[in-house]
Amino acid sequence: MSQVRSIVSKEADVWILRLEKANGKVQEYRCTSEGQAKQLALMLSAPVEPIQLQA
Numbered sequence: 001m002s003q004v005r006s007i008v009s010k011e012a013d014v015w016i017l018r019l020e021k022a023n024g025k026v027q028e029y030r031c032t033s034e035g036q037a038k039q040l041a042l043m044l045s046a047p048v049e050p051i052q053l054q055a
Contacts, residue, residue: 006041008034017041 005020015037017029031037 004045006045008037008041010034017044019044 004022007018007020009016009018015031015034017031017037017040019027019029019041021027029037029040031040
């Protein structure tokens with residue numbers, strides 16, 4: 001499972017969430033509140049278990 005590093009900061013009255021992925025790329029999201037940015041960071045940083053569909 002790859003690691004994701006998240007950084008939440010405030011810039012010009014907008015909360016910015018930056019996710020740095022294991023491959024070095026950074027994905028940026030803009031949020032209206034700190035709580036929203038932190039919740040999004042938790043959701044996007046959580047490990048995802050693959051599911052298998054049964055026929």
